[in-house]
Amino acid sequence: MTTVRRLLPEAADADVADLLRELTATRAEAPFRAEAMDFCADFAQRLRREARGLPEAQALAFWLRGAGIRRLAGHFAELGGDGVVLVPRGTALHIPPANVDTIFMYSWLLSTLVGNRNVVRLSDRAGEQALLIVDVLRDLFRAGNHPSVQASTAVVQYGHDRQITDALSAACDLRVVWGGDATITEIRRSPLPPHATELTFPDRFSLAVFRAGSYLALDDARRDRLAQRFYNDAYAFDQLGCSSPRLVVWVGDQATAEYAGADLFDRLAEVTRERDYAVATSTAIAKLAYTRRAAIDWPVGRARSYGSRLTVLPLDRYADVRGEFCGGGVFFQFRVGSLGDLASRIDRRDQTLVQFGFEAAELTGLVRELNGRGIDRVVPVGEALTFHHIWDGHDLLQSFTRRTTIDLTEAHLT
Numbered sequence: 053m054t055t056v057r058r059l060l061p062e063a064a065d066a067d068v069a070d071l072l073r074e075l076t077a078t079r080a081e082a083p084f085r086a087e088a089m090d091f092c093a094d095f096a097q098r099l100r101r102e103a104r105g106l107p108e109a110q111a112l113a114f115w116l117r118g119a120g121i122r123r124l125a126g127h128f129a130e131l132g133g134d135g136v137v138l139v140p141r142g143t144a145l146h147i148p149p150a151n152v153d154t155i156f157m158y159s160w161l162l163s164t165l166v167g168n169r170n171v172v173r174l175s176d177r178a179g180e181q182a183l184l185i186v187d188v189l190r191d192l193f194r195a196g197n198h199p200s201v202q203a204s205t206a207v208v209q210y211g212h213d214r215q216i217t218d219a220l221s222a223a224c225d226l227r228v229v230w231g232g233d234a235t236i237t238e239i240r241r242s243p244l245p246p247h248a249t250e251l252t253f254p255d256r257f258s259l260a261v262f263r264a265g266s267y268l269a270l271d272d273a274r275r276d277r278l279a280q281r282f283y284n285d286a287y288a289f290d291q292l293g294c295s296s297p298r299l300v301v302w303v304g305d306q307a308t309a310e311y312a313g314a315d316l317f318d319r320l321a322e323v324t325r326e327r328d329y330a331v332a333t334s335t336a337i338a339k340l341a342y343t344r345r346a347a348i349d350w351p352v353g354r355a356r357s358y359g360s361r362l363t364v365l366p367l368d369r370y371a372d373v374r375g376e377f378c379g380g381g382v383f384f385q386f387r388v389g390s391l392g393d394l395a396s397r398i399d400r401r402d403q404t405l406v407q408f409g410f411e412a413a414e415l416t417g418l419v420r421e422l423n424g425r426g427i428d429r430v431v432p433v434g435e436a437l438t439f440h441h442i443w444d445g446h447d448l449l450q451s452f453t454r455r456t457t458i459d460l461t462e463a464h465l466t
Contacts, residue, residue: 054219055067055068058206059208060205060207061193061194072219072220075204076223080167081200083165084125084128084165088164088167088200088201091198092116092121092161095192096116097113099113107288108288109153109154109181109185111437111438115439116161124162124449131449138456139454140453142168143168143170143171144168144171144226144452145171146172146228147228147231149231150175151293153178153179154182156182158439159448160172162441167453168204169205171208173209173217174208176211212238214242227248228250228252228253229250229251251451253443256294256404259299259300259405259406260297260405261302261408262409263304263391264311266408267312267315267409268308268311268315282316282320284437285437287327287381291382292379297404297406299384301386303391303394306387313364317383331361331381336360346384347365352366353368361381362383364383365384392417392421398427403429406431406433407433428443
């Protein structure tokens with residue numbers, strides 16, 4: 053017997069074959085049905101109450117507010133139209149990463165809203181916020197107000213067991229894998245049915261670009277607010293989220309860029325103290341080793357350390373600093389003369405560009421010059437981690453559904 057730990061509605065061991073039979077016997081529902089939308093509202097209300105002091109969970113609750121779900125329903129309706137009916141794919145398997153506690157909920161909730169049945173494999177290294185979310189869901193399901201959502205959901209935990217992943221993959225119509233390149237390669241060893249589709253969200257890199265002159269034109273109060281918003285971008289998930297900026301690029305002349313960079317990071321260091329950002333011992337050791345290797349591997353100038361919470365590594369010339377990363381408040385810094393000079397340094401691994409001080413036409417021009425070579429999101433400072441149903445260039449509402457076309461045009465008969 054192959055078993056997993058099923059976390060909902062109660063924590064108990066479950067036979068995989070029995071779980072899949074129970075789940076696939078459940079009818080896929082119509083997209084954006086009233087019960088699913090009501091469930092989102094109820095869950096958001098409970099999570100706001102239970103997750104005080106947990107910013108990522110509070111952000112999830114805010115995303116689920118009624119106005120946000122209604123906007124999602126509107127976006128979904130626009131995908132259909134005359135002769136096009138959007139229907140669920142069937143059963144979706146979600147494999148989220150261990151380092152971002154809330155991502156499994158965004159993936160699962162969007163899939164639930166469009167009517168799919170869902171299996172979520174939660175890592176056995178899931179953090180505090182993920183486990184709190186499971187507790188809130190368990191209480192909500194116990195109340196018995198959302199039976200079809202409960203029946204269409206299986207949240208499970210198991211180790212690196214290829215046999216279990218094989219069985220879950222063989223039963224799904226859509227597999228969604230959030231994680232590193234190595235994780236995706238391993239999961240892909242488990243075959244999908246011929247009709248099934250797959251969405252993968254691999255290792256990504258994100259950066260921030262500031263116009264130095266525009267930053268220095270701000271008064272002290274606005275610079276402080278910008279530093280606080282940049283803290284939100286970078287320090288959630290210990291700077292290990294795919295959209296957490298790791299490279300700060302300044303646009304301007306050398307002297308202006310250096311002055312602006314020193315000012316921003318001084319203020320950011322103060323924010324880390326005010327927020328009492330805690331650096332785990334293991335992270336502090338990893339940062340020490342990482343910064344020493346960076347000084348050997350890349351053209352790093354004089355590093356600036358603001359204690360254990362913040363380290364700035366200026367690059368004397370551009371270097372590809374993507375790849376292994378320690379997190380915990382380490383920023384590479386680089387200068388370019390113009391926004392266009394950044395284009396040649398972008399590649400397909402680059403996901404989010406956090407920006408300050410640029411006009412829409414300049415940013416659109418950069419994206420058009422890249423022409424798909426990199427950058428899936430351009431957002432203002434403070435919005436790097438805000439989840440959107442369009443992620444990594446995929447419209448998840450569309451990807452989680454199938455399009456059925458109805459053509460009543462009769463062929464001309466002669």
